[in-house]
Amino acid sequence: MPSIKEIRIKIASFKSTQKITKAMKMVAASKMRRAQERMSATRPYSEKIRRVIGHLRHANPDYKHPFMVERPAKAVGFIIISTDRGLCGGLNVNLFKTTLAAIRDWQKQGAEVSTCLIGAKGVNFFKRLSNVKTLATVTHLGDRPHVADLIGTVKVMLDLYRDGKLDRLYVVNNVLVNTMTQKPTVRQLLPVAADESDESKLQKLWDYIYEPSAAELLDGVLMRYIESQVYQGAVENVACEMAARMVAMQSATDNAGKLIEELQLIYNKARQAAITKEISEIVGGAAAV
Amino acid sequence: MATIHVDIVSAEGEIFSGEASMVFAPAVMGEIGIAPRHAPLLTTLKPGEVRVQTAAGDEQFFYVSGGAIEIQPHVVTVLADTALRAKDLDEAAALSAKQAAEEALRNRGDTIDSAKAQAELLRAAAQLKMLEKLRKIKQ
Numbered sequence: 001m002p003s004i005k006e007i008r009i010k011i012a013s014f015k016s017t018q019k020i021t022k023a024m025k026m027v028a029a030s031k032m033r034r035a036q037e038r039m040s041a042t043r044p045y046s047e048k049i050r051r052v053i054g055h056l057r058h059a060n061p062d063y064k065h066p067f068m069v070e071r072p073a074k075a076v077g078f079i080i081i082s083t084d085r086g087l088c089g090g091l092n093v094n095l096f097k098t099t100l101a102a103i104r105d106w107q108k109q110g111a112e113v114s115t116c117l118i119g120a121k122g123v124n125f126f127k128r129l130s131n132v133k134t135l136a137t138v139t140h141l142g143d144r145p146h147v148a149d150l151i152g153t154v155k156v157m158l159d160l161y162r163d164g165k166l167d168r169l170y171v172v173n174n175v176l177v178n179t180m181t182q183k184p185t186v187r188q189l190l191p192v193a194a195d196e197s198d199e200s201k202l203q204k205l206w207d208y209i210y211e212p213s214a215a216e217l218l219d220g221v222l223m224r225y226i227e228s229q230v231y232q233g234a235v236e237n238v239a240c241e242m243a244a245r246m247v248a249m250q251s252a253t254d255n256a257g258k259l260i261e262e263l264q265l266i267y268n269k270a271r272q273a274a275i276t277k278e279i280s281e282i283v284g285g286a287a288a289v
Numbered sequence: 290m291a292t293i294h295v296d297i298v299s300a301e302g303e304i305f306s307g308e309a310s311m312v313f314a315p316a317v318m319g320e321i322g323i324a325p326r327h328a329p330l331l332t333t334l335k336p337g338e339v340r341v342q343t344a345a346g347d348e349q350f351f352y353v354s355g356g357a358i359e360i361q362p363h364v365v366t367v368l369a370d371t372a373l374r375a376k377d378l379d380e381a382a383a384l385s386a387k388q389a390a391e392e393a394l395r396n397r398g399d400t401i402d403s404a405k406a407q408a409e410l411l412r413a414a415a416q417l418k419m420l421e422k423l424r425k426i427k428q
Binding site: 042045048049052056136138210216 | 303316332357368390393394
């Protein structure tokens with residue numbers, strides 16, 4: 001049986017761990033709320049930009065931007081958004097599993113796969129894989145990612161696509177279903193899927209006045225659209241990270257509580273045993289005198 | 290008085306949404322003024338300020354660091370950039386992202402990965418603790 005002092009030290013150490021996990025949980029909860037607000041703030045932009053693209057496509061159906069042309073898939077790119085830090089349960093592992101399944105699928109079809117990694121966990125994981133090329137990485141975006149931090153990585157992939165070295169581009173990130181569930185999701189970025197929902201309202205033939213040229217404008221708008229999609233993914237992933245961390249820290253706190261309870265019992269028993277022993281010693285001593 | 294609906298949005302959030310009697314924007318070919326029922330126009334913006342005159346006569350200013358503006362007879366949509374964009378700036382960002390990837394790959398050969406090192410450390414610490422306990426029992 002361990003000594004009373006040892007148990008007491010252990011209980012104290014569990015208690016301080018519990019305090020830390022509890023604090024982390026509360027921090028994660030408040031950060032999650034803010035991340036969710038940022039998530040909803042990105043929505044108007046992507047809606048508006050999608051509408052502009054819809055108008056553009058409708059206004060000149062003959063012109064096809066390379067981002068909208070479907071090509072046979074010989075090379076596939078993945079933009080993988082993971083977290084920078086751990087202690088968030090199985091969030092990243094689940095994401096990587098889903099990604100690997102998608103990558104294997106493409107590899108079976110004979111496509112070459114390359115990746116672009118956002119987040120330190122993804123960099124650590126994918127650099128061990130030898131059959132997947134990593135073209136660009138960015139890490140340590142913090143809890144508040146900015147579009148400016150993502151421009152470079154996205155541009156690397158877009159340039160390759162424009163040169164015909166990539167035929168598909170996907171973005172992989174966690175989607176926040178609710179606080180308890182985060183779902184790893186693979187979305188197609190390029191070629192841009194046709195959005196026909198707006199078509200009926202724009203029956204009349206008309207065209208924009210373009211300044212400078214239509215092609216140049218479409219290029220800029222499409223590039224920003226892709227960037228905003230990746231940014232949205234990054235923001236949503238932060239919200240997922242915080243939600244997952246909150247749940248993980250809650251269960252860690254609960255587990256620490258359970259352990260403390262068990263140890264307290266052992267401690268009480270040990271203490272009682274020591275007292276009993278002492279009394280019997282005193283009684284024995286008294287009897288001897 | 291006729292008004293035109295104005296939406297100013299950036300990727301990181303909505304900036305302004307409301308009715309206006311006149312909108313001024315720094316288009317790439319020079320500043321433009323947009324009155325209600327303007328012809329459909331699509332153009333890029335340069336860094337500058339977007340001015341929105343409301344029907345009541347007061348004026349609001351918004352700084353944009355570039356972007357695009359779409360004009361429909363009754364709706365103006367400003368897609369504002371949050372970052373300063375220029376061809377060589379973007380190029381530099383792309384280059385640094387590539388370099389970061391190369392850097393990460395170069396470390397692949399190292400046997401001491403930080404995660405691995407951490408695991409080793411934990412194991413060593415556990416072994417030390419075990420040894421100490423054994424020593425105590427022997428005494």
